[in-house]
Amino acid sequence: xxxxxxxIFIIILIVIELATMALTTIWFAGGAVLAFxxxxxxxxxIIQWMIFVIVSLILLLLTRPLALKYLKxxxxxTNVDALVGTRVLVTETIDNENATxxxxxxxxxxxxxxxxxxxxxxxxxWVVVERVEGVKLIVxxxx
Numbered sequence: 001x002x003x004x005x006x007x008i009f010i011i012i013l014i015v016i017e018l019a020t021m022a023l024t025t026i027w028f029a030g031g032a033v034l035a036f037x038x039x040x041x042x043x044x045x046i047i048q049w050m051i052f053v054i055v056s057l058i059l060l061l062l063t064r065p066l067a068l069k070y071l072k073x074x075x076x077x078t079n080v081d082a083l084v085g086t087r088v089l090v091t092e093t094i095d096n097e098n099a100t101x102x103x104x105x106x107x108x109x110x111x112x113x114x115x116x117x118x119x120x121x122x123x124x125x126w127v128v129v130e131r132v133e134g135v136k137l138i139v140x141x142x143x
Contacts, residue, residue: 001045006036023067024060031056080132087126088112088139094121103127103137115140 013029035052043051083105094101094114101112101121114121115130115138127139 001035001039001048003036003039006032006039006048010036023064023071027059027064028052028056030059083129083137084131086129087142088129088137090121090123090125090127090139093123094119094127094139103129103139105129105137110137111135112137112139114138 010029010032013025013032017023017025017029031052031054034055035048038048038051086105088103088105088110090101090112091104091109092100092102094103094112096114096117101114102109103112104110112127113133113136119141121127121139121141126142128142129137130140131138
């Protein structure tokens with residue numbers, strides 16, 4: 001394959017990577033770069049394709065997991081995710097059957113439901129946030 005085709009292929013792969021940011025096609029672009037240099041040296045088409053496939057697979061299998069780990073880092077809980085597991089105060093009796101209930105979280109009032117549909121949690125009780133569903137906190141008693 002002529003070098004110009006490898007250059008076009010490299011550009012296409014890089015554009016796809018920039019559009020998706022999936023850390024997948026960039027490794028194939030790396031294989032294409034080595035195949036490009038092989039074509040400049042006059043290596044045959046079959047060898048160029050073998051270089052492309054082998055290098056791409058090695059880059060994909062060995063370096064992608066490291067790159068993902070490095071780029072993701074530690075995920076910091078923010079906003080609503082940070083509420084899960086926190087202890088909050090019931091401000092309005094939580095009764096799922098009557099669709100009532102509210103809790104105070106850092107001075108803000110949130111509507112709340114009990115994790116156990118049969119449980120009624122009274123005002124001024126401390127509860128723990130189990131999860132968030134939409135704009136409601138799902139809580140359970142500390143007992």
